[in-house]
Amino acid sequence: MCPALKSCFRATMARHDTDLPFGDAFSPAQLHTDDDRTELSVVLEMAKEYEGQxxxxxxxxxxxxxxxxVDTTRAKNxxxxxxxxxxxITDEDFYFTELGDELHELRDDPDALYDRFAKHILRNLHGLKGIEIVEDLEAEGRKTxxxxxxxxxxxxxxxxxxxxSNHWSQMRAWMSEAGVVNKGTHRYDIDRTRIEELIGVDSEDIVELDGLTEQQxxxxxxxxxxDPPGEVKSRTVKRIAEHAYGVNISQSNISRRTLDPLEEAGYIEWEHVSGKPNLIETxxxxxxxxxxxxxxxxxxRVGVPRHVLRLSFDEVMEELDSDSTHEKGVALETLTVKTGRLLGLEFVGWRVRGRKTGGSEVxxxxxxxxxxxxxxxIQCKNTKSQLESKQISREVGIxxxxxxxxxxMIARGGISQDAKQYANQVMRHENIAIMFLTGDDIEEFDDNTDHLLTVLRGEARRIHNIKRLDRREVEQEDGMDLIDREDEALEEFEDELDFDQDQPSLDDYTPDEDEDSED
Structure with missing residues (x-):
């Protein structure tokens, strides 16, 4: 389903449903037992006893x-x-699912029971999404x-x-029973070791996977x-990916854009034999x-790539000088989007990705x-040479x-005078503002995030001066209107302004003698 239809569909069902699992009364906080048995064990035993009833x-x-x-409302929930x-845990007729049977078998082993349930929540019920979101917020310095x-x-x-909704709090409470995360406070203590033990993948792997392109x-x-047991043709995998996931993977550059990055990330090995299909092995x-x-x-997931949220500007600047073109590309993407985030902008999408340019631009x-x-x-250049006018021209066209x-325009190598002059010329004639940042500016962002705003305010003042209108240009139309109105007013009241030339002036006025007489 396309994103627009998906949003429309969700808007339609919003009054009734939530995309997180419905919990309500099914939560550790509401299910208390008076003996040594865990609340989940007791509920599972009762569900088995009354299956279908x-x-x-x-x-x-x-x-x-x-x-x-007085009634069974909470019990029904x-x-x-x-x-x-x-x-x-059960189907719609209240019979155990495969998971329910598995949990019921583990009911006398609380540790194994809660581990299996937490694994299910993490993998299948968006629990891992929630954990990653919390870490995203922490990385950005926002309250969790x-x-x-x-x-x-x-x-x-x-x-x-x-x-x-408090569904996320209930999910967190169930995961806390397995030691995945704490509960009862907005300050999170996430045990990444426990998560890796439960689902087999750590945070760094998730961030790395999130940083792959849609096609990869x-x-x-x-x-x-x-899940091939041995070698498989890349062409076969490509066709299945395109059919199952609606992407278009170009065969002409599949080696450079798909196979090489996945091999560099450590997930596949592949070889090219002239005249034969590429063979992949996991x-x-x-x-x-x-x-x-x-x-x-x-x-x-949509929006800002996760790796963007996790790196500092200092780390980004180090990776921009990496020998790996992949790392340079990722760092360049990170720099670009983090700059936009500092400005309060919402991520829309990539036009050119850093990994496709070997880390030279994004x-x-x-x-x-x-x-x-x-x-x-936002265009970022990771080159030693200065930005030139032809590069500005291309961005203006786009x-x-x-x-x-x-x-x-973010240019580590600086801005040429020719580029500045061309940008000024464009801004005088078009409704576009062109701003510049250099590598020296970026290096100050970690220690002084206000530096970005300071630089851009200076850029805004520069653009204001370029686009400043002559007072006569601003007032020309209003001035003509004023002259017309003045002429119309004089014409309208011409009779009243037709002064009699014989009428005495104030200079002709002579006071009465009585007024000046002295007693």
Whole structure:
């Protein structure tokens, strides 16, 4: 389903559903036991006893956990939390799913039980998405309160979550039983070692996978779908990726744009034999069972690439000088988007990715949505040579197509005088602002984030001077209108202004003698 239709569909169902698992009363906070058994073990035993008997189960839950309730409303919500809209422990007829049977078998081993349940939440119920969102917020220095977490679910995954929903808190509480994360405070303590033990992939791998292009992710997903025992033709994987995931992978440059980056990331090995299909073989790092759900998660994500949120500007500047063209490309993308984020801009998409240019340049489109709308085109050059006028000219041409208002050029090597003069000439005649940043400016961002605003304010004043209108240009039309109105007024009241030439003036006025007489 296309993004627009998906958003429309979610808007339609928003009054009733949420994209996080429905929990409500099915949560550790509401299910208390008086003995040594865990709350989940007790619920599983009762679900097994009353399998397929929903009313009987509701009444048993009410008596056990909510004896003061006059009806079974909360008990019913426990049952709903176990169904498909919730944690998928039972089906819609209230019979155990495969997961439910597995959990029931583990009911006498609390550690194994909660580990398996947490693994299910992380992999299948968006738990890993939530953990990554929290780490994104922490990396950006933002508060990890529920409102921000829910907002990022909406921004990154187009999820619908009710404003009053506490479903994420319930998911967090269940995962806390396995030691994945703490609970009861907006300050998170995430145990990455436990997560890696449960799902087999660490945070660095997830960030690396998130940094792959859409085509590279789709190719890797298709490879995980096939899970070949040995060598497989790259052409076959390509076709499956295109058919299953709706991408277009160019065969003419598949080696450079897809196979080489995946080999460099350590997931595949491949060889080219002249006149024969490319053959791919997976490495020890590749594990289809682990990669498939992680890649499925990442494929749903939109907006700012995750690696952008995790690197400091100092780290970015170091990687811009890397010997690896892949690392330079990623660093360049990171620099560009982080700069836009500092300006409060929303990521729209890539026009040119750094990995496709060997880390020499990148072009990203971002929007400013406030009381007015402003589209930014941010171009970053990672070269020692100065920016030239022909490069400005190309960006201006693209800006006309994209209806861009502001072009921000970031050039590590500086800006040539010719480029500045050309930009000034364009700005005098077109509704485009062209701003410049240099490598020296970027190096100050970590220690002084206000430096970006200071530099851009200076750029804005420079552009204001370039675009300054002559006072006569501004007032010309109004001035002509004023002259016309003045002439009309004189003509309208001409009779009243027809002074009698014989009328005495004040100079002819002589006071009465009585007034000047002295007694």
């Amino acid at each position: 929903e009313d009987e189960f509701d009444e048993a839950i009410r008596e056990t956990f909510f004896p003061g309730d 426990v049952r709903l939390g176990m169904k498909d809209r919730g944690y998928k 309160v529920n409102d921000n977490v829910k907002e990022e679910f909406k921004q990154q995954y187009d999820f619908h979550i009710d404003e009053t 992710q789709a190719f890797l997903r298709a490879l995980a779908l096939i 490495t020890d790092k590749f594990d289809a069972e682990i990669l498939k759900p992680v890649l499925d998660d990442l494929s749903e 072009d990203v489109v971002m929007d400013e949505i406030d009381t007015t709308f402003n589209r930014w085109q 800006a006309r197509i994209l209806q861009t208002n502001t072009i921000l």
